[in-house]
Amino acid sequence: MKLYGYWRSSAAYRVRIALNLKQLTAEHVSVHLVNNGGEQHTASFERLNPQNLVPALIDIGEHGDFCITQSMAIIEYLDESYPQSPLLPERHQERAIVRAMAQTLACEIHPLDNLRVLKYLVNDMNVTEENKMVWYHHWIHLGFKALEAQLDKHAGQFCFGDSVTMADLCLIPQVYNARRFNVDMAAYPNILRIDKACTDLAAFDAASPEKQHDAT
Amino acid sequence: MKLYGYWRSSAAYRVRIALNLKQLTAEHVSVHLVNNGGEQHTASFERLNPQNLVPALIDIGEHGDFCITQSMAIIEYLDESYPQSPLLPERHQERAIVRAMAQTLACEIHPLDNLRVLKYLVNDMNVTEENKMVWYHHWIHLGFKALEAQLDKHAGQFCFGDSVTMADLCLIPQVYNARRFNVDMAAYPNILRIDKACTDLAAFDAASPEKQHDAT
Structure with missing residues (x-):
């Protein structure tokens, strides 16, 4: 997995905690939100996430890599796909x-x-x-x-x-x-x-x- | 079920669509967001939802009535509890x-x-x-x-x-x-x-x- 994030982004921080709790390793790619007018606005990042926001998570699916955006959607995805240390109760x-x-x-x-x-x-x-x-x-x-x-x-x-x-x-x-x-x-x-x-x-x-x- | 909402609240509107798609009936209780400084700030509504926001859904559980807030949490709850006309794909x-x-x-x-x-x-x-x-x-x-x-x-x-x-x-x-x-x-x-x-x-x-x- 690959996590596009930024050290001070609260939303990326949420996902980092989820990955750690589930003992999943991901390559952390830094998208600097301040330098150069914000690297989230580069063409290459925009292709990945047209929302120009971090975090974005790349995981490997049946049909190749795919990208998930929005921290709560990422956390729900991780919880459904990697059920160890569940992040939601059962009921x-x-x-x-x-x-x-x-x-x-x-x-x-x-x-x-x-x-x-x-x-x-x-x-x-x-x-x-x-x-x-x-x-x-x-x-x-x-x-x-x-x-x-x-x-x-x-x-x-x-x-x-x-x-x-x-x-x-x-x-x-x-x-x-x-x-x-x-x-x-x-x-x-x-x-x-x-x-x-x-x-x-x-x-x-x-x-x-x-x-x-x-x-x- | 009972839905506390307001006709022009976008978040209540989301939940109304979910209820209709699943053919669930609910009593609709109006919380006027403008009149009287906003009825969401009354003590009785605040007891129900300390966030002073609509929508709030009351459903009947094993141990009596309970209240759910936040429209996306309500929609996920309805989708898990009433699986007809699912609102999320399977994969x-x-x-x-x-x-x-x-x-x-x-x-x-x-x-x-x-x-x-x-x-x-x-x-x-x-x-x-x-x-x-x-x-x-x-x-x-x-x-x-x-x-x-x-x-x-x-x-x-x-x-x-x-x-x-x-x-x-x-x-x-x-x-x-x-x-x-x-x-x-x-x-x-x-x-x-x-x-x-x-x-x-x-x-x-x-x-x-x-x-x-x-x-x-």
Whole structure:
């Protein structure tokens, strides 16, 4: 397998954790999201992923190599294809709860607070640097507050009970990102506790941004 | 089943289509997203869904009623629990392609262009009404351009081959929304063709915003 990613991309970070938990090895190809106007915009990468986004995973299928995009689609694919260390519970109702927690992060926070959106706010919407930070904090607090309430009901050692799930894979990169932007985490005791439990695991640690070969 | 939704919510619209395709009946409870500061913020709704978002689906489980949130989690739940008219293909690789198309819409366009974000831009970021429209068009064109390239590879009569999938359920509400905001669709022949094929189906038609009991 080959994973096109970037050390600081939260979405690539999610997939790195999944690969590690399932003990799958992949060649990590760095797509630098900042240098040269962003390498995700090169013609060769665009052929691979017309969305100009990382991550993109190449796996080998019956009919040759194929490319999967979108981190949650990649994680579901890995979970279906490589069932060791499952990332979703078995019961439908429980799977839905885990997916909803993952989507609280991946659909309500991350799309609003990622690099390209923050840049667009400042460069094209004439939003001040100060207001850009207000924006960032607004959406992450709204999302974390909602997640914290979900965790009150469902968390054990991890987001859902005592096994690592897809929800944890989305949470830990978002917490990493929050810390970069100096988000006060005091109101989120569940999130802090789960972050500690996850980052203590080797699979999460090895996936962390600073441990990637393209980290600067 | 009971679906908490709103006639103009794209995410609720996705779930309405899923219910209709699977011929499942649900009581539709309207949560007015505009009146009274937004009924999604009432204490009673917040108890049901701390994310203050529609849709939320109530289904009856072994241990009583339970609530599922996040439209894509709801759709996956319905597909696992009520397998008639499947919304994902069988092969892992194909499921991943469909999920990635759905997420191109649900993670890259919708979170940026929905009502609460547009309101926040104007009310809190001092973005002008004119720039709000620039913002809306920027993200939808970026997403539709990426989706159109995916459709070049994978579409048949619908987004993925000749069966309706989860990708179509996300696409049609986004096209409806695009038309409300006068998006020029000329560059997206695949999307236009699929939109026509879907909206000709009774399950999509009955789910359309104007046909809902709370439409005004």
